[in-house]
Amino acid sequence: MSETDNExxxxxPYVPFKTLRGLVERLHSTAVxxxxxxxxxxxxxxxxxxxxxxxxxxxxxxxxxxEVSEALKGLVESYQTEGWAAALKDVILSAxxxxxxxxxxxxxxxxxxxxxxxxxxxxxxxxxxxxTRFFLAALGEAQVAYSPHFGAxxxxxxxxxxxxxxxxKRGRKDETHDEPHEAVxxxxxxxxxxxxxxxxxxxxxxxxxxxxxxxxQGDWLIVRKMLDAYFGVSDQ
Numbered sequence: 001m002s003e004t005d006n007e008x009x010x011x012x013p014y015v016p017f018k019t020l021r022g023l024v025e026r027l028h029s030t031a032v033x034x035x036x037x038x039x040x041x042x043x044x045x046x047x048x049x050x051x052x053x054x055x056x057x058x059x060x061x062x063x064x065x066x067e068v069s070e071a072l073k074g075l076v077e078s079y080q081t082e083g084w085a086a087a088l089k090d091v092i093l094s095a096x097x098x099x100x101x102x103x104x105x106x107x108x109x110x111x112x113x114x115x116x117x118x119x120x121x122x123x124x125x126x127x128x129x130x131x132t133r134f135f136l137a138a139l140g141e142a143q144v145a146y147s148p149h150f151g152a153x154x155x156x157x158x159x160x161x162x163x164x165x166x167x168x169k170r171g172r173k174d175e176t177h178d179e180p181h182e183a184v185x186x187x188x189x190x191x192x193x194x195x196x197x198x199x200x201x202x203x204x205x206x207x208x209x210x211x212x213x214x215x216x217q218g219d220w221l222i223v224r225k226m227l228d229a230y231f232g233v234s235d236q
Contacts, residue, residue: 012099012121013055014130017137019048020055028079035066047195055134059095089142096135106145110152 021042027033036056041049056062059070071091078087085113099120103112113132118124123131132151139146182206201207209222 003216011054012096012117012123012131013051013058013059014123015048015051015055015134016130017134017141019044019052020134020138021141023052024076024079027076032068032073032076034068036062036068036072037066046110058113059091061091085141085143088138089144092138092142093144104147105139106147108147109149113147113150135177 006155038049041052044052053062053066056072057064059071061069061075063069075087075091078084099116101120102115103116114128117128117131117135121128121131136146136151195211212219
């Protein structure tokens with residue numbers, strides 16, 4: 001493998017696992033092209049397209065130039081068959097061998113897994129959380145047993161009535177206006193397959209949109225129409 005290939009494979013996948021599975025499913029129902037490029041991924045947003053390409057390279061499913069490997073062909077062929085779990089297991093364990101080499105998959109701790117991904121997967125923060133979620137989801141899909149301590153993320157405390165409590169922030173002033181506005185809780189926990197987009201609203205503080213990571217252009221057009229209808233905005 002070339003040095004360039006190694007550099008590209010340095011970052012562990014942090015795309016939602018269902019995005020990878022969805023691509024495999026689509027190729028299974030159509031055909032496997034000789035290369036994976038932007039035209040094959042046309043229904044994905046730009047950020048997801050970049051993440052899935054990086055993930056495919058890391059997993060050894062495509063080359064640096066997007067050329068499809070035999071591993072991807074075998075994975076697609078095995079989809080929805082009894083051989084799917086075994087084929088996926090071979091791909092995952094082979095790709096992650098350098099990351100999890102010092103981690104005991106059966107009894108290791110969540111912190112040990114995180115440290116391994118930081119050191120060898122070149123991810124941290126939110127990317128680290130998403131990368132380990134992808135890995136554990138892949139193991140589960142491949143029917144590989146793993147430590148019950150993995151994925152032990154801290155969740156927001158809930159009162160006895162089961163409702164989620166969030167820490168209230170003090171109102172703050174907009175940078176260019178005197179009126180105080182309630183701060184947007186853009187540190188709120190979201191699922192691994194969701195994204196947060198924070199934006200300023202002149203004179204009214206900030207807004208926050210939380211949306212699925214794999215939304216495509218068509219999805220955004222629908223959301224825009226719904227927002228226009230909600231606020232009474234006309235195309236005229």
